[in-house]
Amino acid sequence: MIAALAMVALIGCIAWAGAAGGLAFLFSVVLPYVAVAIFVVGVIRRMVYWAKSPVPFRIPTTGGQEASLDFIKQEKWDCPCTKGQTVVRMLLEVLTFRSLFRNTHAEVLLNDPVNKGPRVVYYSSKWLWVFALLFHYCFLVVFIRHFRFFLDPVPACITFIESLDGLMQVGVPRFMVSGGLLLVALLFLLTRRLVNERVRYISLLNDYFPLLLLIAIVATGICMRYFDKADIASIKVFIMGLVHLSPVSAAGLPSLFVVHLTFVCVLLLYFPFSKLMHMPGIFFSPTRNAPNDTRRVRHINPWNPPKQFFTYAEYEDEYREFMAEAGLPLEKQPEKAAE
Structure with missing residues (x-):
């Protein structure tokens, strides 16, 4: 935790010092191009590697009754046996985190009055599912809203999403609900790693670093919108220059914007080599994308060499x-x- 926090703070300090020391072009022009190139190449390379990896056996994880006799009810979405059922399962997994919703919490009662001794108790634990769902959907909304900086004119769908996000009409500029909820969800996920002893025990640097990096991105974005009041028009002109491969001068850009952009670039650089690759990786997971039909279909491994x-x-x-x-x-x- 301390090492990850120090790394994020060091990145922010370097970006701030670079922006104040005349190196804004390096952090706001060169670094974004390098980060996007490494991100695209790294993600494609990992996806091609996963696609080429042999899967000789059907190994789907199941959570219910498989297809059997006609009078036995099958859990179609938790134990699919056809491609159609598998597609529905994947959609439920990607859109609603169904497997995380089924999460249960286990606790040992040392002095159980019924058994007169220790007993393992299982009960539902939905908080992680709620905040994980909240984080991902709020991040998606914030990501979509930021397309207004990359497109001119701004599409009506993005304007509509932005109007819904600021429907509360609180403050000037309007308070965006997705930004606040995104920060709350990230703080919950970080607090869970710090408070829960078992989760803290298995947490490593690569667990804390992306969380703290995302918190830094959201926090600097909120500060720019509500406190530092950055000039959105000049920032859009600068970003449009990057998009059209004709970058304009980085002079005059707020230091906080350079720090925010640097954090985003570091996230892009880190993404292909981290656990964050679970976003595209779930579609290549043999425990999710294959039907449980080992008793119906004979599977012959096509990768077996002649013996x-x-x-x-x-x-x-x-x-x-x-x-x-x-x-x-x-x-x-x-x-x-x-x-």
């Missing part, structure tokens, strides 16, 4: 003398022993 079989008679001919010395039973004795 040269070694019969027992050939094996004994090859190692007969060694087997005789070891006292192993033989169907045919060595020639010297036979004489």
Whole structure:
């Protein structure tokens, strides 16, 4: 946790110092191009690698009754046996995090009054599912809203989403609900890693770093919108220049914007090599994208190379003398022993 926090703080300090020291062009023009190139190449490379990886067996995870006799009800979405059912399962997994919704919490009661001793108790735990769903959908809304900086004119669909997001009409500029909820969800996920002893025990640097980096991105974005009051028009002109591969001068850009942009670029650089690749990776997961039909269809591994079989008679001919010395039973004795 401390190392990840120090890394994020160091990145922010370097970007701030670079913007104040005349290196805004490096952090706001060169770094974004490099980050986008590495992000695109890295993601495509990982996806091609997963697509080419052999899956010799059907290994879907199941959570209910599989297809059996007609009078036994099948859990079609938790234990699909057809491609159509598998597609529905994938949609439920991607859009509603169904497997996370089924999450249960286990706790050991040391002095259970019923059993007069320790007992394991399971109960529903939906908080993680709620905040995970909240984080992903709020992040999606914020991501879509930011397209107003990359498009001119701004499409009506993005304007409509922005109007819904600021429907509360609180403050000037309007308070965007998605930004606030996104920060709350990220803080919950970070607090969970710090408070829950079992989760904290298995948490590593690559668990804390993306969380803190996302919090830094959201926090700097909120500060620019509500406190620093950055000039949105000049920022859009600058970003449109990047989009059209004709960058304008980075002079005059707010230092906080350079820090915010640097955090985003670091996220893009980190994404292809991190656990964040679960976003496209779920579509290549053999535990999710395959139907559970091992009892209906015979699966022959197409990647098996041709094998040269070694019969027992050939094996004994090859190692007969060694087997005789070891006292192993033989169907045919060595020639010297036979004489």
